[in-house]
Ligand SMILES: Cc1ncc(C[n+]2csc(CCOP(=O)(O)OP(=O)(O)O)c2C)c(N)n1
């Protein structure tokens with residue numbers, strides 16, 4: 001403090017105003033299904049509104065059917081997406097085929113929307129090497145990352161590659177969660193992309209929890225979006241239970257990065273309605289019904305369903321029919337995944353490096369000898 005008792009730098013004020021630019025996340029329809037931004041709402045055609053609703057119904061059905069398979073013991077690891085449909089499908093809808101995708105384990109739905117098959121999703125859950133072999137002219141993506149935050153560094157590298165190769169109108173996406181923003185990789189990824197002004201679009205899906213650790217214990221930052229500021233990455237928040245808002249913000253973020261303006265970061269405010277994973281943690285041990293209920297009231301399907309029903313674009317019979325159709329597709333995908341050949345050790349070894357290193361080559365020979373017995 002200076003001699004006259006005045007602060008030279010008013011740190012308390014700086015601290016209290018740091019999150020000011022993020023106080024009003026973008027929203028188009030509120031939790032009661034009321035249109036709160038008519039101008040933005042009017043940018044959607046009826047067909048597009050229906051498509052977005054269909055995508056959320058698709059994701060919810062995928063979640064429900066996949067949980068059934070999981071309970072039947074037919075899958076390995078699966079991260080439920082119940083509650084995060086607007087966040088995931090809003091962003092997926094803004095992706096373009098040429099874009100690179102670096103998903104986390106909760107992002108199978110976006111990966112499938114980007115060109116992977118549901119069968120591959122199930123093979124991935126089962127730990128099968130064929131899950132990682134995408135159609136070469138199809139999906140520009142890595143398989144879902146388990147190491148928290150690591151995909152942020154990979155996406156930054158891919159973005160630099162896009163820039164160096166002079167690929168027009170192409171970006172790389174990374175997804176992480178609220179917990180992921182505490183990892184070193186998160187900061188390294190955004191800083192690297194920003195230093196090189198590379199076309200990366202970083203998403204933080206803030207679903208309130210890192211397994212059992214609530215968002216408020218995770219970090220003292222009031223918003224996760226403000227973590228982008230220090231590395232010069234323009235960042236924002238959006239109502240992640242509102243697919244229209246999420247889509248518009250994701251699209252704008254993509255356009256900004258694709259136009260050569262450097263990376264951008266978007267925090268979607270969403271909620272994990274269920275457990276962390278199919279391994280069966282019990283959320284009732286770390287959160288209350290009183291906390292959950294307001295989030296269930298914000299269910300992204302309920303609010304868009306209301307808007308579409310009012311506009312006579314949607315009804316229950318149509319939704320039921322879609323659910324049946326999707327379930328059939330997921331059951332077929334499961335059957336195909338289960339028909340995949342049992343994997344061998346050499347399948348992994350042969351597909352890890354383009355050209356096996358000498359020690360991997362020795363292992364291949366060793367295991368081939370065992371497998372041929
Ligand atoms: C580097 C690393 N540390 C710890 C873990 C264990 N782990 C798995 S999920 C998870 C929580 C991540 O939470 P968040 O980033 O909010 O994503 P969410 O699961 O909510 O989508 C942790 C700590 C891990 N996979 N990787």
Ligand SMILES: [Mg+2]
Nearest residue numbers: 177178209210
């Ligand atoms: Mg989380």
